Amino acid sequence: MLKDxxxxxxxxxxxxxxGSAILRELARYHARVALLERNPDVCEGTSKxxxxxxxxxxDAPPGTLEARLLAxxxxxxxxxxxxxxxxxxxxxxxxIASSQEELDTLENEIIPKAERNxxxxxxxTREEILEQAPYVNPAILGGALVEDEGIIDPFWTTRAYCENxxxxxxxxxxxxxxxxxxxxxxxxxxxxxxDLTFAASMVINAAGLWSDEVARLAGDYxxxxxxxxxxxxxxxxxxxxxxxxxxxxNRISKGILVTPIVFGGVLLGPTAEDVQDKSDLAxxxxxxxxxxxxxGKLVPAMAEAASVRQFAGLRAVSSTGEYIIRPSTVSARLxxxxxxxxxGLSASPxxxxxxxxxxxxxxxxxxxxDFVEELPEYLTGTHAGDxxxxxxxxxxxxxxxxxxxxSPLPPETLDGLKRRTGAMLGDCQGNICLPRLMMxxxxxxxxxxxxxNKHYDGSSxxxxxxxxxxxxxxxxxx
Amino acid sequence: MSEVYELAIVGAGLSALSAIADxxxxxxxxxxxxxxxxGGFLRHALPAPGFEVPWELMRxxxxxxxxxxxxxxxxxxxxxxxxxxxxxxxxxxQKQGTSEIQAKRVLIACGGLEITREHAQVPGSRPAGxxxxxxxxxxxxxxxxxxxxxxxxxxxxxxxxxxxxLASAGVDVSLITPSEAKLIAIEGSPRLxxxxxxxxxxxxxxxxxxxxxxxxxxxxxxxxxxxxxDTAPDGRVLVDADYQTNVACIYAVGTVIAPSLDHxxxxxxxxxxxxxxxxxxx
Numbered sequence: 001m002l003k004d005x006x007x008x009x010x011x012x013x014x015x016x017x018x019g020s021a022i023l024r025e026l027a028r029y030h031a032r033v034a035l036l037e038r039n040p041d042v043c044e045g046t047s048k049x050x051x052x053x054x055x056x057x058x059d060a061p062p063g064t065l066e067a068r069l070l071a072x073x074x075x076x077x078x079x080x081x082x083x084x085x086x087x088x089x090x091x092x093x094x095x096i097a098s099s100q101e102e103l104d105t106l107e108n109e110i111i112p113k114a115e116r117n118x119x120x121x122x123x124x125t126r127e128e129i130l131e132q133a134p135y136v137n138p139a140i141l142g143g144a145l146v147e148d149e150g151i152i153d154p155f156w157t158t159r160a161y162c163e164n165x166x167x168x169x170x171x172x173x174x175x176x177x178x179x180x181x182x183x184x185x186x187x188x189x190x191x192x193x194x195d196l197t198f199a200a201s202m203v204i205n206a207a208g209l210w211s212d213e214v215a216r217l218a219g220d221y222x223x224x225x226x227x228x229x230x231x232x233x234x235x236x237x238x239x240x241x242x243x244x245x246x247x248x249x250n251r252i253s254k255g256i257l258v259t260p261i262v263f264g265g266v267l268l269g270p271t272a273e274d275v276q277d278k279s280d281l282a283x284x285x286x287x288x289x290x291x292x293x294x295x296g297k298l299v300p301a302m303a304e305a306a307s308v309r310q311f312a313g314l315r316a317v318s319s320t321g322e323y324i325i326r327p328s329t330v331s332a333r334l335x336x337x338x339x340x341x342x343x344g345l346s347a348s349p350x351x352x353x354x355x356x357x358x359x360x361x362x363x364x365x366x367x368x369x370d371f372v373e374e375l376p377e378y379l380t381g382t383h384a385g386d387x388x389x390x391x392x393x394x395x396x397x398x399x400x401x402x403x404x405x406x407s408p409l410p411p412e413t414l415d416g417l418k419r420r421t422g423a424m425l426g427d428c429q430g431n432i433c434l435p436r437l438m439m440x441x442x443x444x445x446x447x448x449x450x451x452x453n454k455h456y457d458g459s460s461x462x463x464x465x466x467x468x469x470x471x472x473x474x475x476x477x478x
Numbered sequence: 479m480s481e482v483y484e485l486a487i488v489g490a491g492l493s494a495l496s497a498i499a500d501x502x503x504x505x506x507x508x509x510x511x512x513x514x515x516x517g518g519f520l521r522h523a524l525p526a527p528g529f530e531v532p533w534e535l536m537r538x539x540x541x542x543x544x545x546x547x548x549x550x551x552x553x554x555x556x557x558x559x560x561x562x563x564x565x566x567x568x569x570x571x572q573k574q575g576t577s578e579i580q581a582k583r584v585l586i587a588c589g590g591l592e593i594t595r596e597h598a599q600v601p602g603s604r605p606a607g608x609x610x611x612x613x614x615x616x617x618x619x620x621x622x623x624x625x626x627x628x629x630x631x632x633x634x635x636x637x638x639x640x641x642x643x644l645a646s647a648g649v650d651v652s653l654i655t656p657s658e659a660k661l662i663a664i665e666g667s668p669r670l671x672x673x674x675x676x677x678x679x680x681x682x683x684x685x686x687x688x689x690x691x692x693x694x695x696x697x698x699x700x701x702x703x704x705x706x707x708d709t710a711p712d713g714r715v716l717v718d719a720d721y722q723t724n725v726a727c728i729y730a731v732g733t734v735i736a737p738s739l740d741h742x743x744x745x746x747x748x749x750x751x752x753x754x755x756x757x758x759x760x
Contacts, residue, residue, distance in 0.1 A: 233599075236700070279667070281603060281604065281667070282601070282602050282603045282663075282665075283601045283602065284601050284602075285601045285662070285663075287601075288599060288601060306597065306711075306712075307596070307597070307599055308594075308596055308597060309596045310596060310599060310601070311604060384574070384575055385573060385574065386573065387571055387572060387573055387574060387575040387576060388550045388551075388552070388571060388572050388573045389512060389550075389552035389554070389571045392512050392552060392591075392698075393591070393700055395552065395554040395571060395701070397571060398573075426700060427591050427594075427597070427696065427698075427700055428591045428592065428594065428610070428612075429594045429595075429596050429597075430613075431591075431592060431594060431609055431610040431612055431613040432519070432591070432612055432613070434613055435613060435616035435617055435620055436616075438620075439620070449620075449622060450622075453606070453668070454605075454606040454668070455606075455668060456667070456668040457668065458606075458668045458669055459605065459606035459668035459669055460606060461606055461607070461609070461613075461617065461624060462617055462622035462623060462624055463622075463623055463624065463625055463626055463687065464622070464623045464626070465621055465622060465623070466618065466621050466622065466623055466647055466648070467648070
């Protein structure tokens with residue numbers, strides 16, 4: 001029994017953007033590190049369904065850890081984007097005030113708060129805004145430009161953190177859900193649904209929306225997280241929108257935004273709906289209607305624009321209202337990194353750095369001198385001999401699909417392939433190319449189509465083989 | 479630079495085949511299509527009752543020597559000529575890589591894409607088992623059943639043919655037309671469990687593990703973005719009565735100019751374009 005225990009220095013629970021960033025930073029040290037993700041791919045939770053903004057943190061509560069980490073992350077992003085080849089555009093954000101009340105909030109609260117966070121907002125008149133962004137609703141009263149806000153591919157970011165960590169020796173294990181945590185003096189035992197047991201000197205709880213439940217497995221009931229649903233719509237035609245357009249934030253949320261997508265199109269949303277079920281990702285007619293109304297106030301053309309896709313994500317609202325980055329109440333060896341609200345993507349470089357330094361100090365880890373910062377560029381480039389298009393709507397070639405299937409952290413699901421290549425994201429939503437992708441999966445990875453899932457277990461696009469009798473009937477017809 | 483074709487036809491679906499059958503392409507012509515063979519997306523549904531004419535056309539059309547047919551060759555961009563005497567340029571992706579093809583005249587006959595559940599903004603969850611007819615046909619052709627209990631939603635002839643094909647493969651199929659009931663939500667995760675429908679103000683649900691969403695087509699024109707070819711807000715290419723786009727020597731025909739077209743009209747349009755182009759009117 002003891003032979004089956006895998007010994008580690010640090011185990012990270014959760015393969016979202018936060019856990020993955022921590023894993024990459026930990027891989028810099030002489031240490032055995034691993035990450036467990038309960039889904040078939042990394043970036044399956046909050047990290048994949050958000051506005052994809054690298055946010056300056058201009059409206060973070062000044063003086064908090066969140067504000068500090070967001071400020072540090074601003075310094076770290078340029079190098080990370082370069083080393084991991086992450087698609088990123090510094091678009092800037094236009095904040096729009098549509099009422100006198102919003103103008104007052106902007107002047108009296110937002111701008112002073114931004115200054116305390118080290119972010120300069122450039123005040124713009126109505127005319128200045130309409131001149132640089134003629135698509136904005138002419139009924140606005142004024143606003144401000146936040147120059148340093150940008151857009152990024154959150155999935156690429158998360159995957160690249162993990163791949164870079166893996167190429168530096170860290171382990172990434174998907175389909176591993178934690179079922180038990182036992183704390184002893186010198187180590188923590190973590191068991192998973194596949195009956196693996198890990199013994200680690202430190203465990204990082206970065207399980208996103210589920211981190212309160214992971215804490216409870218260890219006997220720590222010190223915080224709870226509740227899900228807040230955000231529905232989004234994707235519009236292919238950008239109607240000229242080249243900047244993030246957002247309303248003046250109110251005390252509850254940042255509101256409904258119009259955000260360019262780094263690989264084309266525009267994202268509308270999110271709604272902010274407190275829900276009960278941590279797996280409720282359904283869109284609703286009411287939610288979509290609310291998005292239309294919200295964006296109409298900012299960019300009227302978006303209120304009626306055709307949408308190629310709608311989806312919902314859940315973000316964590318913590319009972320403490322702020323980042324929970326601290327040791328658990330049961331052991332200093334279990335460190336929570338929870339309640340990261342909606343700033344996890346933006347702050348991830350600094351959270352990774354901060355948490356890895358806490359671990360370093362606690363375990364006395366030494367830096368390696370052979371850590372490779374840069375990820376090879378295997379997903380891009382030309383693929384001679386495999387240049388034919390598989391995904392018609394997005395012109396994704398066979399070579400690009402094969403490169404993803406052969407990558408260091410290859411997809412195990414069709415959605416994983418979609419997020420690595422961009423295939424199936426266009427007008428036909430994969431209806432034309434999914435069967436072709438299924439066959440490529442089978443050729444490259446030996447996956448039986450019957451067990452190749454769209455995302456979670458039991459989501460294969462096919463349910464049975466056509467029996468001999470049936471197929472011969474069909475043969476006669478043809 | 480490589481040779482300049484007299485005519486490039488983008489797409490080898492029904493309207494293109496119909497024009498070729500009527501004599502188009504007797505001068506040096508290139509035909510380019512995303513798929514491995516001719517017939518457009520409709521070919522996956524054929525043969526089927528009511529589609530005898532296109533089936534016959536697909537089987538009988540022999541391309542003349544003057545036509546170079548390139549399959550698995552996807553046109554990803556169109557750069558119209560700056561000057562009247564210069565050729566237009568097409569950017570093409572095929573196995574050997576990306577290349578440019580020049581042609582004096584271009585016929586856009588690239589058809590349409592099916593309207594998806596997402597495009598129609600049907601709310602609910604995003605489970606496996608929700609598809610359009612083309613996915614269902616392809617999965618069947620690969621030897622797999624996409625579900626055991628299907629709801630086929632739509633009213634087009636093509637959608638009805640899909641329902642029949644699924645039934646003959648052993649799927650338990652219910653056809654629901656939009657005039658009968660409106661699809662209002664999709665439920666279930668990770669696989670489709672049921673759909674919510676509304677009829678005369680009353681809401682009810684039907685259990686199913688697959689939904690074929692077959693309400694119609696939209697124009698396949700995303701590749702024309704930035705080309706300068708005028709399109710309508712719904713994506714279709716705008717043409718005059720002679721199938722001429724806003725750019726000289728670029729024409730369009732078939733579903734790409736009229737997404738609600740029936741296949742019979744596509745065939746007729748192909749004939750008309752052939753006679754106009756051959757007659758030297760254009």
